Amino acid sequence: MMMARYTMQRVAISWQNGLITSIASATRSLHTTKDRHSCKIIMSPPLVSLDLPDIWSSNSNQYHSIPPQKFSNEQIIIDGKSIAEDIRSSITSEVSRMKESIGKVPGLAVIVVGQRRDSLIYVRNKIKACEEAGIKSVMTELPDECAEDEVLSALANFNEDSSIHGILVQLPLPQHLDEGKILNALSLEKDVDGFHPLNMGNLAMRGREPLFIPCTPKGCIELLIRSGVEIIGKNAVVIGKSNIVGLPTSLLLQRHHATVSIVHALTKNPEQITREADIVITAAGVPNLVRGSWLKPGAVVLDVGTFPVDDPSSESGYCLMGDVYYEEAVELVSAITPVPGGVGPMTIAMLLSNTLDSAKRKFDFT
Amino acid sequence: MMMARYTMQRVAISWQNGLITSIASATRSLHTTKDRHSCKIIMSPPLVSLDLPDIWSSNSNQYHSIPPQKFSNEQIIIDGKSIAEDIRSSITSEVSRMKESIGKVPGLAVIVVGQRRDSLIYVRNKIKACEEAGIKSVMTELPDECAEDEVLSALANFNEDSSIHGILVQLPLPQHLDEGKILNALSLEKDVDGFHPLNMGNLAMRGREPLFIPCTPKGCIELLIRSGVEIIGKNAVVIGKSNIVGLPTSLLLQRHHATVSIVHALTKNPEQITREADIVITAAGVPNLVRGSWLKPGAVVLDVGTFPVDDPSSESGYCLMGDVYYEEAVELVSAITPVPGGVGPMTIAMLLSNTLDSAKRKFDFT
Structure with a gap:
């Protein structure tokens, strides 16, 4: 039901060949059977189910210039707050079912x-x-x-x-x-934060499944999936390589078969690299780092940055600023998360989801 | 106060000058003191010593077009066989010293x-x-x-x-x-191959040191360092994302502060992405995948591919082919490894080095 609600927001991108379509359907069917209960809450499938053999296409030797992505002039503001609320509501039901059972x-x-x-x-x-x-x-x-x-x-x-x-x-x-x-x-x-190096190694390695996926990266993938954004084969740029966001996000995007570039403070041409990306996930913690000129028209942008800046006009005395220069970006992108109300609420929802999953595992509750 | 701190961060940095130089010398001095013995064999420093804070430069917002890299017309054929022999000779001396002591x-x-x-x-x-x-x-x-x-x-x-x-x-x-x-x-x-997920997690995470670095990626970094190739801040492309080569190579390059892009079988524009790289490390296992048109003039290319192809004219009945179309690449690059005789011998040298390190650790032998 949720799937219907969120994928309707964008026309599904047609895959270039049969392979990807069949993988997508395999993932969906796995989703609706094996992980029936968790699927109610989280749409991203188990990582091992995504693993594919490395089969290089015979035309890898030919250069295909990529035509500029068509997109309508409608931007989607990804409403992380509302998506997170839906997820938390499902978690509340599951917790209640567990308690009753x-x-x-x-x-x-x-x-x-x-x-x-x-x-x-x-x-x-x-x-x-x-x-x-x-x-x-x-x-x-x-x-x-x-x-x-x-x-x-x-x-x-x-x-x-x-x-x-x-x-x-x-x-x-x-x-x-x-x-x-x-x-x-x-x-x-x-380890519901998923920060233990063994969890990180299992997140990185094909054929392995971590016990927990770090909350913010997991929330980002969930936002992409619920917004109908295809990840497989897409160019993704992750800005920042922290242990808690940048690194696990880049690993998770790779498990989803994006082509990932990791941009960081020592990157010489971050703007140029980011401008090649279909998907940008930024977690640098530098307000307004990502200007409009960094973005390819039609890109999908998730802003993990939340930098508190003094703001006497606000009740709390501060406001949160993201990494993205929102006013410039919103004119260019096909979808973007606001700050606040984008990725932030998803992090908490994923923490609850990981905690629920952990309890389910402990009690062998399905 | 936070605002002030933020401003300070932005102003403080011109990393191209002092900071990096001082880190580089710190690494060198660490090298020549703390790790005196292992340094005789392996030049790549401990990973934790490379860790840097994420300080974004104030000019990240400006786009600097990168001038084409100047390089002389002399190509270096990186002689992995000879470098590996040097390393193995040092290992032999160390083993002998251990036995005597x-x-x-x-x-x-x-x-x-x-x-x-x-x-x-x-x-x-x-x-x-x-x-x-x-x-x-x-x-x-x-x-x-x-x-x-x-x-x-x-x-x-x-x-x-x-x-x-x-x-x-x-x-x-x-x-x-x-x-x-x-x-x-x-x-x-x-785990001298370094394939345990805990080792992989510790390789990935800043502030962590794996017990062992997988042999082929470690050999690649060693070849770069011994060939005088700077890694920090360089654009690096890793082709292939296998657990044993592509993945750990991309993680290791990140620990050395390269800007890493990982190209794989589902990448839509591998040629275009690879052509942006200063350093290309390819481990796809697809003979001649990387044509001259994939390479930026002056790039450094390490070819991990070793695909056995029947060759009746050879004594063994087969020959090994790399991922790189060598004859085209050699005209363009500033340095390249041949196949065979490039990365291959380094993998074995690093296996010996890891085994020696493990025994030293066990016996507390320095």
Whole structure:
């Protein structure tokens, strides 16, 4: 039903050959059978089901100039807030079904160290979202100057707590804490952020399935799928290569068979490279970095950047700015996410989804 | 305050000058001190030492057309065979030093299933290389139709054998065997091929150091460094996204701060994308895929492809062909590896190097 609702927004792009069409239908059918329940919530299929053999076409040697993409002058503003609400509503139903069936609910634990304003806002939103979905949530707040052992000890408690199915250590941690060591101590089965290197390796490697896909990249793919954007064979540029967004997004797009280029702070010609992209996902954290001149007409742009900037006119005293110079971009693109209200809400929805999936796995609940 | 910080970020950077130079010298000095011994053999530095903060330049918003790269008309044919011999000679000295100091030598175990001609050749070459370097080697050959348990049992024996520091399962395995399951059973400390997903995750993630870097990608970076090719900030294209070459090569190039694009069988305009690259590393396994028209004048090209083609005129009855149409490419590039004699010998040298490193780690030998 949701599929119908979102794909109607754009005319489906016709594939250039039969292979892709058949893969697409295989994915869809897998979707509607094997993963019946999770499919209600998340439309992106299991990664292993996407794996394809490397068969190079015989015309790879010929250069085909790509005709400029036709697109109507209608831009889609991808309403991440509304899509995330739909997903959260489905999660709420699933949590309720779980509670009725087996008397259990998923549980999420959050560890936050220090008083970073942005971290506290994110954490508060996550806890609130859990409450709304019927997911149990617990938070441990530690002071800025706490010792590593205190964090590890809080983590160990949650690792052992059978009512907790997801643990989240809010990043960034204060400088004196060893982030790698702390994240390594997190039980793999509860790594709902998907930041453990084993999860990352399984995300990267064909034939493997990570236990959890990091929330923001997963939310981005979900937005693309629900907006009817084809990923396979498309040129995608990811701006930024952080462990938490840029890297896993580039890996996930590759698992979906996009041709991915990763642009970062040391890239000499980011504008030129980005302008070749059909899909741009930007997570640089630099307000207005991506100008109109960086974008190919008809591109699809997802803006992960959320940079708080002082704004006395706002009630909160600040506003959030994305990486994309929105006013210029919106004139060119075929679809774009706003900031706020684009990718942000999806990150939280995916966190709830990962926590639900984790509890389902634990209870063998389908 | 945040606004102020943001402005400072934008103003602070002219990375083309001081910053990069200082990082480069930091890396060099690290090289010559901390990693004195391994540096004798391998020139590529530890990955964590390469990690840089994401500081976007204030001129990212301006488009600079990149002037065509000047290069003299002299092409360097990168002599992988000779470079690999140098490295193997250093490894031999180190093995000998280890034997004299502590009476131990590194040990490599190879498991090969079935009778694939190419696999048997690779394995034979690896065993021979071990012997020449003074590294102990053991091989278990299993029949094509062997059960998964037999492979797992051979693996378990080697995992427990304290004289073995590296284990290699020759890929590809016959279809009926679960490659993922088998590779997962391999002791992480002995995963000298670096194919375990935890190693792959640690290769991908900034701030992490894998226990082992996969041999072929490591050999490629070593060839670039020894040929004086700068990687940082360069546009690199990796052709092919296999778990064993394409994927780890793209991750490793990213750790070295190249701007990486990954081209694969479903890429619609591989020629156009590849032609933008300063560095091309191709591992498609498709003879002559990369024509002259795919290459930017002055590019550096590493050809990982080794496709056996029947050749009655050769003593062995076959010859190896690379992905690159060599005769066309050599007229354009600034440096190129031949096939054979380019990347191939480096893969074996890196396997020996990984095995030596593993034994050093085990014996705490520096």
